[in-house]
Amino acid sequence: MDEATACIPAVVNPLWVNKSARLPYGLTADHFVKAMDSFTTFLKVVNLALHAEKMDRLESILMPANFSSIVGEFAGAAIPKFHTGLIRNRFPNGHPDLIPAGVYPDDKVKVASGGIEVKGSQSLRGWQGHNPEDTWLMVFIFESNKPSDKIKGLGPKPFRFRMVVGAKVEKEDWQFSGRKADSRRTITASIKRSGFDKMVANWIYRDPIELKEAVSKKRRLK
DSSP states (O other), X not given: OOHHHHTSOOOOOGGGBOTTOOOSTTOOHHHHHHHHHHHHHHHHHHHHHHHHTTOOOHHHXXXXXXXXXXXXXXXXXXXXXXXXXXXEOOSTTOBSSEEETTSSGGGOOSBOSSSEEEEEESOSSOOEESSOOOEEEEEEEEEOOOTTHHHHTOOOOOXXXXXXXXXXXXXXXXXXXXXXXXXXXXXXXXXXXXXXHHHHHTEEEEOTTHHHHHHHHGGGOO
């Protein structure tokens, strides 16, 4: 596949949604399809413009963690456009990302017990957060190129959403991720197997081949 073709993200398939997923705040699977469609449209516009200038695609420029953050931030901002019952938390770095509209003054709160935390990830497991918290967690899982792919000799591939999973997780569903003494990595908490099982059981969107791969890996989780 060439770079020009890889600029076009894979189409989000509305047939791959789980109409039976248990979702809070009046959300439906269709809201997620629209949010994902918005992101793939955005990425297509950006990548085609970059390619026209003979520059690498966005996912091939940014560090994987930064690109994952963009996916999560974009999805979190897009959902309220299609479902007015939720709004983006206007408090800087407030938790969670989405809160019920009109509940908090100026629609901002530092920490709320209700709402939804939204993340993007290239991993099918071990999703991370900065703190172990009781929260409704939603993860948009995707596949894309990384800056290191060229060094590894990996060719271009278009961005695609693999799965969207979500469930209410509790503090006991998290564990702190350790780090080496000389590491500068920010200390984070990762979802344990108990949280993974909750979230994958309540999948919202998935490519038919992805659930088997995700479940096959859960034996590695503690």
